[in-house]
């Protein structure tokens with residue numbers, strides 16, 4: 001049975017987002033997953049979409065998504081806004097996963113500069129998008145094995 005995966009990408013940096021998405025989709029397609037993709041303005045909006053999707057499947061006739069992949073890139077600027085974007089997006093994803101037993105792969109890279117971002121986004125480098133996709137597939141398997 002193919003897993004239904006929702007990929008939420010924050011396209012704040014277009015090229016880096018493309019690289020993250022390439023890695024994530026390669027992993028998901030290799031697994032045979034059925035993929036749906038939603039694009040949001042920035043990393044802070046990613047948890048909103050997961051919350052919306054989860055709420056929408058409560059009581060719905062058909063099953064919802066088996067898991068979620070969050071993709072984004074946060075690069076430090078001049079102010080403390082970086083800290084809030086990084087911490088709040090990560091915290092919200094963790095809270096959603098733990099509070100609602102959701103399988104979420106966090107592919108939001110948080111870096112100091114573009115060079116660091118590219119090194120983590122490219123699928124032939126650290127492939128953080130692919131790692132996040134494989135993480136959610138593994139967590140779906142574990143959740144199913146535990147009967148959660």
Ligand SMILES: Nc1c(NC[C@H](O)[C@H](O)[C@H](O)CO)[nH]c(=O)[nH]c1=O
Pocket residue numbers: 010012041042043044045072073074075076085
């Ligand atoms: N600076 C970055 C942001 N900032 C935008 C926020 O994520 C959010 O969209 C805004 O505050 C409106 O609610 N987002 C990123 O994804 N990456 C950044 O580097």
Ligand SMILES: CC(=O)[C@@H](O)COP(=O)(O)O
Pocket residue numbers: 074075076077078079080081082083085
């Ligand atoms: C991570 C951010 O929000 C950052 O891009 C904002 O830049 P700045 O702190 O220079 O306003």
